[in-house]
Amino acid sequence: MKRKVAWGKVYLGLVFVILYAPILYLMIFSFSSGKTMERYHGFSFQHYADLFADSRMITIVINTVLVAVLASLIATIVGTLGALAIKESRGAWRNSLLSLNNVLMVSPDVIIGASFLIFFTVLGIRLGFISVLLSHIAFSIPIVVLMVLPKINELSPTLVDAAYDLGATRWQALSRVILPAISPGIIAGYFMALTYSLDDFAVTFFVTGNGFSTLSVEIYSRARQGVNLEINALSTLMFLVSLALVIGYYFVSKHAGRRQRVVAVKEGDAQ
Amino acid sequence: MGKNILEFKHVGKRYDENVVLRDINFGVEAGKFYTLLGPSGSGKTTILRIIAGFDQASSGEVLFDGQRINDVPANQRQVNTVFQDYALFPHMNVAENVAFGLQIKGVKKTVIQQRVKEALHLVRLDGYGERAITAMSGGQRQRVAIARAIVNRPKVLLLDEALSALDHKLRVDMQRELRQLQRQLGITFIFVTHDQEEALAMSDQIMIINDGRIQQTGTPVDIYDEPLNHFVADFIGESNIVPGVMKKDYVVNINGQDFECVDAGMKPNEKVEVVIRPEDLDITTVDKGELKATVDTQLFRGVDYQITAHDQREHEWKINSIHKTTVGAQVGIVFDPEDIHVMRYNESEEDFDARLDSYEEDED
Ligand SMILES: Nc1ncnc2c1ncn2[C@@H]1O[C@H](COP(=O)(O)OP(=O)(O)OP(=O)(O)O)[C@@H](O)[C@H]1O
Ligand SMILES: [Mg+2]
Numbered sequence: 001m002k003r004k005v006a007w008g009k010v011y012l013g014l015v016f017v018i019l020y021a022p023i024l025y026l027m028i029f030s031f032s033s034g035k036t037m038e039r040y041h042g043f044s045f046q047h048y049a050d051l052f053a054d055s056r057m058i059t060i061v062i063n064t065v066l067v068a069v070l071a072s073l074i075a076t077i078v079g080t081l082g083a084l085a086i087k088e089s090r091g092a093w094r095n096s097l098l099s100l101n102n103v104l105m106v107s108p109d110v111i112i113g114a115s116f117l118i119f120f121t122v123l124g125i126r127l128g129f130i131s132v133l134l135s136h137i138a139f140s141i142p143i144v145v146l147m148v149l150p151k152i153n154e155l156s157p158t159l160v161d162a163a164y165d166l167g168a169t170r171w172q173a174l175s176r177v178i179l180p181a182i183s184p185g186i187i188a189g190y191f192m193a194l195t196y197s198l199d200d201f202a203v204t205f206f207v208t209g210n211g212f213s214t215l216s217v218e219i220y221s222r223a224r225q226g227v228n229l230e231i232n233a234l235s236t237l238m239f240l241v242s243l244a245l246v247i248g249y250y251f252v253s254k255h256a257g258r259r260q261r262v263v264a265v266k267e268g269d270a271q
Numbered sequence: 272m273g274k275n276i277l278e279f280k281h282v283g284k285r286y287d288e289n290v291v292l293r294d295i296n297f298g299v300e301a302g303k304f305y306t307l308l309g310p311s312g313s314g315k316t317t318i319l320r321i322i323a324g325f326d327q328a329s330s331g332e333v334l335f336d337g338q339r340i341n342d343v344p345a346n347q348r349q350v351n352t353v354f355q356d357y358a359l360f361p362h363m364n365v366a367e368n369v370a371f372g373l374q375i376k377g378v379k380k381t382v383i384q385q386r387v388k389e390a391l392h393l394v395r396l397d398g399y400g401e402r403a404i405t406a407m408s409g410g411q412r413q414r415v416a417i418a419r420a421i422v423n424r425p426k427v428l429l430l431d432e433a434l435s436a437l438d439h440k441l442r443v444d445m446q447r448e449l450r451q452l453q454r455q456l457g458i459t460f461i462f463v464t465h466d467q468e469e470a471l472a473m474s475d476q477i478m479i480i481n482d483g484r485i486q487q488t489g490t491p492v493d494i495y496d497e498p499l500n501h502f503v504a505d506f507i508g509e510s511n512i513v514p515g516v517m518k519k520d521y522v523v524n525i526n527g528q529d530f531e532c533v534d535a536g537m538k539p540n541e542k543v544e545v546v547i548r549p550e551d552l553d554i555t556t557v558d559k560g561e562l563k564a565t566v567d568t569q570l571f572r573g574v575d576y577q578i579t580a581h582d583q584r585e586h587e588w589k590i591n592s593i594h595k596t597t598v599g600a601q602v603g604i605v606f607d608p609e610d611i612h613v614m615r616y617n618e619s620e621e622d623f624d625a626r627l628d629s630y631e632e633d634e635d
Binding site for chain 1: 345
């Protein structure tokens with residue numbers, strides 16, 4: 001029995017080593033003073049200095065974050081409303097809505113990217129910020145729906161009845177009962193959409209124009225021209241940011257309920 | 272007849288093919304305590320949902336204060352509900368849940384605080400205001416649900432099995448508490464339960480529902496003493512129900528033996544059912560007994576013994592007696608004419624009431 005547990009841990013450790021080794025390797029060389037990853041040359045912040053001096057790169061980082069934040073925000077709003085609509089709908093109509101949503105989730109990014117390219121070209125929309133934003137919103141919506149719908153299904157159907165019973169209008173029932181009650185799902189959906197948008201390559205690759213680029217596309221094109229340790233520095237920073245996001249998400253989702261309560265206590269404090 | 276605050280006229284409800292309510296008619300007088308009593312699935316919750324406005328009647332009319340309200344949305348009805356599954360808002364604490372209705376109405380904050388405090392006191396939850404709903408037990412949640420509804424002082428309060436999750440002592444306390452509250456505030460209560468003791472103890476009027484129909488309406492005493500049919504007699508309290516023949520007015524034949532009774536107004540030799548409550552049967556010696564029987568079982572229940580015995584025709588009798596007997600003993604069973612209640616097959620409630628009126632007048 002003990003042996004089994006030990007092997008399990010070894011296996012788990014091995015998996016994590018294999019998963020994280022490349023990232024660690026990359027991070028270590030971001031602090032090397034050399035120009036290549038063949039040999040470690042001693043500690044330096046040289047590549048970080050290069051990175052912050054690279055204004056093109058900084059612009060792209062800002063663009064990427066801007067697109068991700070905006071796209072996931074809009075996708076969260078649309079997706080949440082969509083999930084509510086799916087819940088309201090009945091029978092065959094509901095099933096087809098759900099299937100349409102799921103098809104988008106499983107269809108390959110390349111296909112989605114290519115179809116967006118054709119779509120934008122036909123409509124005559126210039127490729128650039130807008131086209132990237134629109135496509136990111138589009139592929140994020142199904143993710144949000146998928147995160148929010150289970151939360152809605154969890155709600156007791158009489159909860160909304162109770163809100164009406166106490167005199168709430170449709171809007172009050174939505175804003176004061178349903179949305180707060182499903183907020184963990186909404187927050188989860190937002191963060192999922194954010195990560196999908198931040199690291200999307202395939203779809204973005206199709207719809208970025210000449211003047212506009214995002215990180216993943218830029219790193220790809222630079223990596224093709226040969227290794228540049230500035231990329232390592234950037235990747236290290238991105239890794240740390242995503243780590244912070246994950247931790248942040250963990251805390252937000254854990255304390256979501258409590259925080260809302262603190263906000264609302266002031267209105268109905270009975271003590 | 273007082274003024275009816277609420278009235279159902281030929282209300283029916285069906286879900287697709289499934290008929291849940293068939294032709295429900297009743298009137299509810301303001302300020303009284305009504306109980307809907309019926310087995311699971313009989314349509315009690317459905318009636319409440321139609322009153323509250325969450326569901327629409329498929330046919331018929333619902334009147335509130337004389338006005339047709341079939342098309343008035345739930346949030347504009349002067350009715351509040353204690354839901355069977357509580358339906359508390361999970362993201363709010365106890366006090367916020369209770370305050371919700373008042374906040375929606377835009378009541379002043381200081382007033383809200385005061386009324387929430389009173390409501391929580393009423394349901395014995397003083398000091399629980401800050402608790403999360405998830406940190407409350409089932410019985411506590413149920414009381415929060417009662418407080419949340421009652422704090423709004425509606426004209427009609429609907430309670431769907433509002434005491435089912437409480438232990439016996441708290442339940443009896445809350446029954447008294449609710450009854451007192453109802454008298455004090457003059458709110459009309461419509462209380463759903465499938466606990467007949469609770470119904471008998473609390474109500475001004477009981478409506479017995481079965482199979483989507485109101486079987487009988489009346490005061491607890493009426494329903495207990497004069498059940499309309501087999502279902503009501505069986506559902507309310509314990510009873511011995513035996514087939515019989517009505518020889519003539521005030522004489523009924525059970526198992527070939529004539530007994531004097533207090534019922535009349537039936538056809539001669541009409542087949543009927545006879546109800547005798549177990550507590551109305553007394554055990555005596557064989558020679559004094561109107562029926563002779565052998566004791567089969569005896570169960571001590573604290574206040575009395577529950578005894579079963581069979582007579583010569585192998586008919587089983589339930590007897591509740593404060594005196595002990597012995598299993599296997601030959602005993603006599605006695606009862607008075609007033610203890611016999613005769614029921615006709617398929618008699619409607621109107622006919623039943625008319626018949627009772629006719630011969631009760633004769634007696635006076
Ligand atoms: N939304 C619905 N769709 C279809 N059938 C329904 C629906 N709601 C209730 N019913 C049916 O209506 C009947 C009556 O239900 P109702 O909830 O009124 O029973 P009840 O008397 O409250 O029972 P209980 O004591 O178990 O709560 C049941 O047979 C139930 O299956
Ligand atoms: Mg019910």
